[in-house]
Amino acid sequence: MKTLVILASILGDRSRSNQLADHLIQRLRQLEPAGSIQVRDLGADPIPYFDGATAGALFTPADQRTAAQSAMVARSDALIAELFDADRIVFAVPVYNFSLPAQLKSYIDYIARAGVTFRYTPEGVSEGLLKGKQVLVLSTRGGKARGTPSDTLTPYLTQILAFVGLADPVFITAEGMALGELAAQEGLAQARQHIDALVQAQPPQRRAA
Numbered sequence: 001m002k003t004l005v006i007l008a009s010i011l012g013d014r015s016r017s018n019q020l021a022d023h024l025i026q027r028l029r030q031l032e033p034a035g036s037i038q039v040r041d042l043g044a045d046p047i048p049y050f051d052g053a054t055a056g057a058l059f060t061p062a063d064q065r066t067a068a069q070s071a072m073v074a075r076s077d078a079l080i081a082e083l084f085d086a087d088r089i090v091f092a093v094p095v096y097n098f099s100l101p102a103q104l105k106s107y108i109d110y111i112a113r114a115g116v117t118f119r120y121t122p123e124g125v126s127e128g129l130l131k132g133k134q135v136l137v138l139s140t141r142g143g144k145a146r147g148t149p150s151d152t153l154t155p156y157l158t159q160i161l162a163f164v165g166l167a168d169p170v171f172i173t174a175e176g177m178a179l180g181e182l183a184a185q186e187g188l189a190q191a192r193q194h195i196d197a198l199v200q201a202q203p204p205q206r207r208a209a
């Protein structure tokens, strides 16, 4: 089982979502000693902002690209190859200003590629092409919003992940990170329990596409 963990926090060692990802990684190493785990840390090692030049590079035919454009496309290709290669994809995502960190949004702009990670059928229906993966989102937030309209992260991530084929993500959220240390530790402990229950319950095989 190959697991790809994508970290999105900008807070490094102080990050709570990174703590949840660390907990999951520890559990997976115990349960799947032969499995591989690859970590992409978008906070520590940000990918360049997805800008007009990047979009232009992607729209330029391969044989007409400059060296700089080829490098931009190669970055997108490499990020996408990691996703196709993984059996399980874990996103560790803090809520920043009711949304996802800009680093993760830029990453999404690199990997949502027509004809590569999604396509439109002749009937005009979109089809995600990253199929057959287990998808887990470990999220942290300062306040409490689960199940309310203030949780704008869950619907957005559910939609964009499904768009590229990463359907049915399991969300585990630690809330109350900014409501005092006691509340933060309670939120993290609950999330760790959910992670433990999930990894025990999930068979370590690739899901049917």
Ligand SMILES: Cc1cc2nc3c(=O)[nH]c(=O)nc-3n(C[C@H](O)[C@H](O)[C@H](O)COP(=O)(O)O)c2cc1C
Pocket (backbone or CB within 6 Å): 009, 010, 011, 014, 015, 016, 017, 018, 093, 094, 095, 096, 097, 098, 099, 140, 141, 142, 143, 144, 177, 178
């Ligand atoms: C720039 C910034 C914006 C934030 N915006 C929100 C927010 O809109 N809602 C919320 O509940 N918490 C918000 N928080 C609190 C974080 O979600 C909380 O501290 C969480 O633990 C961050 O995850 P991390 O520690 O992995 O970075 C914000 C924190 C930062 C640094």
